[in-house]
Structures are given as C-alpha cells and as structure tokens.
Amino acid sequence: MTMTPEPRLMIYSQDGLGLGHLRRTTLLASAFLAARPGASVLTVSDSPMGQFFSTSPGHDYLKLPSIRKVGPGDWRPVALGMPFADVRELRRKLIRVAAEEFRPDVLLVDHMPHGAMGELVPTLKALPSKVRTVLGLRDIVDAPATVRRRWQVEGAFDALQRYYHDVLVYGCRGVFDVATQYAWPAELGSRVRYCGYVCSPHPSGSPDALRRRYLRGAPESDLVVAMAGGGADGFTLFETLIRAVPALVAERPCRLVVVTGPFLPEAEQKQLRRLARGLPVRLVSTVDNSLNHIRCADLVVSMAGYNTTAEVLRFARRALLVPRKGPSAEQRMRASRFADRGWVRWLPPESLSPEMLAVSMVDALASSKPEVTETPDLDGRDRAVRHLLSPLGDGPRGSALEPLAVNGHQGVGAATTTRSGGRR
The missing domain is CATH 3.40.50.2000 (Glycogen Phosphorylase B;)
Incomplete structure (x- = not known):
C-alpha cells in the first residue's frame, strides 16, 4: 500500500457507562499521533464523558447517543426517551456517514466486531476494500460460554469472519487464550496478535x-x-x-x-x-x-x-x-x-x-511484594500502534517495527498478515 501522507485512523468504541474503553482508545490514539505527526484520529463513541481524558492535536470525537447494556443482549438508551430501536438506527446512520466522510485508512473497532446490536455492520459493508479493519480486544471480554452464545446469536462471529483483517488482543495469551476460550474457528484464530497490556506513558509530577x-x-x-x-x-x-x-x-x-x-x-x-x-x-x-x-x-x-x-x-x-x-x-x-x-x-x-x-x-x-516467576507484558500500547501503522507504508517515524506475537509466538511478518476469505 502506498504511504498516506496524512494517515487517518477511525476508532469505534461503545462505552456508554464507564471510562475503560475511552481511556484505552485515547491512549492508542495519542501514541498513533505521536508516531505520525500530521495524522488524524476520529473516535466515534457514546461515552457521556466525551473528551474526559486529555488527548493530542489531531484527535477529535464524534459523540453518539449513549446506550448501556443492562444484561446479555439487552440494551437501553441512557438519556433519550426514544425507543431503543430508533436510537440504534440513529447511531447506525451517524457511524456510516462519519466513515464515508472521514475516509479512514484504518478502522480500529474496540471490543465489539459487529457494534452494539449489529449497528456497525452497515459501515463495515460500505468501507472500500483498501481500508484495513482491525478489532481490538481487552484481555477478557466475559465468561467463555456467554461470549460464544452472544457472539453467535448477534452475528459477531460472522462480522469478524467477513470484515476483519486482524485482531489485536491487549493482553497475554498465557493469561487468557482468546481464540481457544471463545472457540474461534481456526481461520479466525490465525488473525490474532497478542500485544501485551496497554498502559499509560510515564506520568509527569512527583x-x-x-x-x-x-x-x-x-x-x-x-x-x-x-x-x-x-x-x-x-x-x-x-x-x-x-x-x-x-x-x-x-x-x-x-x-x-x-x-x-x-x-x-x-x-x-x-x-x-x-x-x-x-x-x-x-x-x-x-x-x-x-x-x-x-x-x-x-x-x-x-x-x-x-x-x-x-x-x-x-x-x-x-x-x-x-x-x-x-x-x-x-x-x-x-x-x-x-x-x-x-x-x-x-x-x-x-x-x-x-x-x-x-x-x-x-x-x-x-506482606512483602511477592516473588513472581512470570512477569506481565506491559508493552501493548506501542505494539498495537506499530501494527496499526504497518499498512501505511513506513510505520512509526524514526523507529523500527517490532514483530507482534501471533497466537502468542513472535514471528517476522506477523504485523502484515492479511485476511483469507471474507467478502473483500
């Protein structure tokens, strides 16, 4: 792929009642922009806190009407008095228009491959084939039986199979093997890259x-x-x-x-x-x-x-x-x-x-601090961003790409593996 002079990253994040997803995606956006000055990042999110966390020049937010999950497969509007179906349709259209007008080089979807109740699927269908689609998962989503059932019922597995090039797991395979625990088909498992845990940069102050x-x-x-x-x-x-x-x-x-x-x-x-x-x-x-x-x-x-x-x-x-x-x-x-x-x-x-x-x-x-034989991998922020930059030509300015762990094993070329099968 030809290098984009001013690459564009679009992030989709559903986080209507909390700060966790917003915090993690803001960290990734800031690192992306630090690696490629002049780039643009648009986060499409429904967090009521909007820009609660300080961010970098080049990063902006599109606020969706907030919804919250009250149980498996059960969503409700946070503020609007409209029926949930109407709120979902409004969100669906806002996401698609944003993607069409922003024209991202990379779409990073946080944690829900199909979006809340499938709202992201029309956007995934409409994206040009040149857009690289990446799913970002925290180390653990939910109990294996719950994830298998809900992802099957809601179409998440189908969306992942059809539309995604890669899956970045913000964790360690030794702690939780996502593909095995959630019973992913072998072809989906081959797209998984374990980045390590995503942490903030060193804080200022004493x-x-x-x-x-x-x-x-x-x-x-x-x-x-x-x-x-x-x-x-x-x-x-x-x-x-x-x-x-x-x-x-x-x-x-x-x-x-x-x-x-x-x-x-x-x-x-x-x-x-x-x-x-x-x-x-x-x-x-x-x-x-x-x-x-x-x-x-x-x-x-x-x-x-x-x-x-x-x-x-x-x-x-x-x-x-x-x-x-x-x-x-x-x-x-x-x-x-x-x-x-x-x-x-x-x-x-x-x-x-x-x-x-x-x-x-x-x-x-x-107690004294315990002696541990296995130390946590805490380099997830930088590894994930290197992967997001890899299809944009020259990667981070001034630093070499480090191979990501494919299913937990280091391998050259891990960051450039493409999808097999699917619609595109």
Whole structure:
C-alpha cells in the first residue's frame, strides 16, 4: 500500500457507562499521533464523558447517543426517551456517514466486531476494500460460554469472519487464550496478535510530593488509595471500605484516599461523606493524575477493571482487587488469574464485608511484594500502534517495527498478515 501522507485512523468504541474503553482508545490514539505527526484520529463513541481524558492535536470525537447494556443482549438508551430501536438506527446512520466522510485508512473497532446490536455492520459493508479493519480486544471480554452464545446469536462471529483483517488482543495469551476460550474457528484464530497490556506513558509530577500531601502530620502512616474506574457501580466497595477503616487503623496507622469516579451518583457520594466523618479518609470525585496516585500508594484497593489493573501492574504496587458481581464475569476472571500469578491479591465479591476487607488490607500491607516467576507484558500500547501503522507504508517515524506475537509466538511478518476469505 502506498504511504498516506496524512494517515487517518477511525476508532469505534461503545462505552456508554464507564471510562475503560475511552481511556484505552485515547491512549492508542495519542501514541498513533505521536508516531505520525500530521495524522488524524476520529473516535466515534457514546461515552457521556466525551473528551474526559486529555488527548493530542489531531484527535477529535464524534459523540453518539449513549446506550448501556443492562444484561446479555439487552440494551437501553441512557438519556433519550426514544425507543431503543430508533436510537440504534440513529447511531447506525451517524457511524456510516462519519466513515464515508472521514475516509479512514484504518478502522480500529474496540471490543465489539459487529457494534452494539449489529449497528456497525452497515459501515463495515460500505468501507472500500483498501481500508484495513482491525478489532481490538481487552484481555477478557466475559465468561467463555456467554461470549460464544452472544457472539453467535448477534452475528459477531460472522462480522469478524467477513470484515476483519486482524485482531489485536491487549493482553497475554498465557493469561487468557482468546481464540481457544471463545472457540474461534481456526481461520479466525490465525488473525490474532497478542500485544501485551496497554498502559499509560510515564506520568509527569512527583508521587513523593503527592504522598507527603496526603500524609501530612502522619508521615509514618500507610497510604491506601481506592478506585473503581468511572465509579458508576463503585458504591458497595467504597461503603464497605469506609466501614472497614476503624478495624484497619486499630491494626496499622493508615490514611485513605477514595477516588469515587465521575459516575458515582451524588446521593451516594453524600452518603459516603457522612460515613467518612471523623475517619482518616479523604473523598475526591476525580484526580488530575491517577497514575501518580497509584504510584504513591502503599496499597491500591480497586475493582478489577482493565485499565486500573494494568496500571497497578506497571508500577508494581501492592493491590487488593474486589471485582464487580456482574452482569459480566470479566472482572472476576481477571482478578483470579492475576492473583494466581502473584501479581495482585483479590477478594471475591460475595466475601466482601467490612471485617473481611479490613483483614485482607492488613495482610496485604504487612506482606512483602511477592516473588513472581512470570512477569506481565506491559508493552501493548506501542505494539498495537506499530501494527496499526504497518499498512501505511513506513510505520512509526524514526523507529523500527517490532514483530507482534501471533497466537502468542513472535514471528517476522506477523504485523502484515492479511485476511483469507471474507467478502473483500
């Protein structure tokens, strides 16, 4: 393919109730633009937070009407009072028009090959054959049986077979083998490239200054930082954590910073503030630099969303993960697999209580960092971007392409394998 002077990347991301997908796609967009100054990235997303994360010149957003998944195959509008079928049709047309007018060189689809309830299929059919289509998957989507059933019923497997050149898995095959666990046909499995976990670039600022600020007057105390991503379903964890503080500080001097997230309802924030009165707990909705909050912590207590856990691994912090109960099994699967490798500790959500959480935090703070024989691969951001750039002629300016892992094995040419079969 002839090099495009100003390459264009279009990203589709469905993230109506959270920040995880938006965070990951913003990281990839920024790295793409850093590698190819003058390029353009258009993210088509329904996140209510829009441009919540700072991004780079050359990156813009098209906001779709927000929808949210309330169960397998069950979607509802977040704000509009229209029937879901009408909202879906509006979204479908907006996506297609955006693709036709933006004319991307590469389309990166985040996590849903067919889009929410198949809304992306008309766009995939309409794309010129020269457009390279790539599916980006986080390490774990959901329980294998659920993914197999829903993808079959909703047409995701058919869309993947027909329209996609490659699948980038933002994780490690040894932790979760996507093609095997989700029973992909062999021909689809050959398109999979494991990139490693996608992490943020090194943060600015000093974590030491942040730590001194939070521990002012109690420098010998431990600092516990609690997070739950966007926070929409973080109340149960935060409430239990605050109720656990008296038992925790009876064992060790501690101060806690609870980052509730922008989606935690105001009524629940007020309830947490009432519970925290008189305790060494500081509640904040958002922070300018979440990475430095992770870096300065003696212990991170969080749910088991992709981005937070990836950053915990990157900075090798002690972490206690409490996955959400559902409706997806994704967080439980990630927490248990990471714990099996000694990377984190975890507490099953059905075991969550103030007493159990206090005991688990005391144990985690008292322990030394475990020796691990298998270290996580954290280079997913750069590897994924190198792959996205590979069909554009010269790859990243000033750096050589590194072969990606094809089904977990390094191989020359991995980044240039094309589809066999399909419509194009």
